Every structure is written in structure tokens, then in C-alpha cells.
Amino acid sequence: MRRIIMETLLLYITDTLPMRALMGLRFEGVRYAMGTLGVFFTIWVLLAPLLKNRRIRKPMPKKRLHGQIKMELFNSLRTICVFIALDILVFDMAEVGVFKTYRDVADYGWLWFGLSIPLAIILHDAYFYWTHRAMHHKKLYKLFHLTHHRSHNPTPFTAYSFAIGEAVVMYGFVPILMVSIPMHTGAMSIVLLAMIFKNAVGHCGYELFPKGTTKTPILRLNTTVTHHDMHHEKASGNYGFYFTYWDKWMGTEHANYEARFEAVTEKSTASKPARFGTTA
Ligand SMILES: [Zn+2]
């Protein structure tokens, strides 16, 4: 019996584990490249000259910016390693049939395929709001969340700049979702891509939403870039990820958020400094 266990373990370590690690690396690599690197090259390299009036805060001095990006890249690499390790665990759990994920659209139909995506995003937003708020508790902040807030003036690379504990919490939603509701693997991939894309955009430092967003019904429920930028600036409030309603309901939205957004978007039409602008 002991020999069988040892042989199975050895086979897992030499055969299954490297294969799953490679799958995880490929998956996390593509996700990172499409999200963070994609947003960096599109916003910071290609569109930066066109967006200069949409800069939310004064850019940092070059030396400080490079130092911050170096730190963020190191933290991101560590986050990717944590995600790959958790991917291996998730692949193992999938193998023994723990999850409700499925591959054939016909199992639940196209209507469910379409509905499961916004539902997953709404659930993720609630998970993010409450775990994020919890990590701001003084007993958890240092261990879990301080690393992310070392980026006071964020860049697209802040998106993955987490301590190990926060990376685990951030990943935690994925298995929770997959044991809770049936998700088609394609729908799941769309949700995961939306997640990294929204994350990188939220840290890009340029306001991309049109003027008047915070005053337009429905659209105002979307978190703008200014929303999360203010969270980094103040290190509190504006805890939401996709939507603003949790912050509105819980009274955690910054009182001057809308005015700040208006001031930032106003700059693009009347080239003047933002009323509430602060430096890094
Ligand atoms: Zn952030």
C-alpha cells in the first residue's frame, strides 16, 4: 500500500505537476500580457500624447516612477507565481469533479452562457468590495494590503502588485465561483479577462470615461479610473472594483469623487489644472 502511494506521488511530481505548472504559466502569462501589458502599451505608450489632459494626477518624477515600476514588476512576478501554484490546485480539484464548470454549451444553453457572465461580475464585485474593505482593517492591512498601497500614484503595473496574502485572497473568488454556479469554461475565460483588464485600466492614471459619466443614470454605477485612483491617493474609501453601488450604499464613497471626476474630464476641454489635483 505504501509503495503504491509513493509511486502515485512520484508520478504526480514528475509527470502531472510540470504539465499543470506549464498550463498555469501559459494561462497566467496570456492573461497578464493581454491585461496589464496591453493597457500599458495602449495607454502609456500609444495614447499618452492624446490623453495628457486626462492625467488624473501630476506624473511622478522619472526616477521615482522607475523605482515604483521596478517594485511593482517584482511584486507582479511573485503574484503570477502564487496564481500558478493556485492554478495547479484548481486543476487538481477540477480533476476530482469539485467544480460545476462545464464545456458543452448545450448543457445549460446560450441564455445561461450569456447571463452567467454579468452574474459572475456582480458576484465578484461584491467579493472584492468586502474583502478589500476587510483588508483595510488595521489588523489585516500591514500583512495583506500595504504592499498594494505602496503605489501611491498607480501605474498599470500596480494591478498585480500584491503581497502573497492579498494574491491568495484575490484568487480566492475563482474557486468559490466555480463551486457555486455552473460556468462554461469559455464564459469563465471572459470573466477572468474582464477582471485583469478592469484592474489594469483602474490603475492606469488617465481618466478614460466620458465627461458626465458620474451624472448619467446606469453609467454612473461604473467605477471610473478616478474612482480607484482616489482610493490610492487617500488609502481609504472608494473600495469598489466594477461598480460604485456598494460604496454608495455603505457610505464609503469619497464625498468629492464626482467633483474630482468632473474636474479631471473638464481639463480635456478647458486646458486648466484640476481643482483637486495633488502631486504624487
Ligand atoms: Zn489598487
Ligand SMILES: [Zn+2]
Ligand atoms: Zn485598498
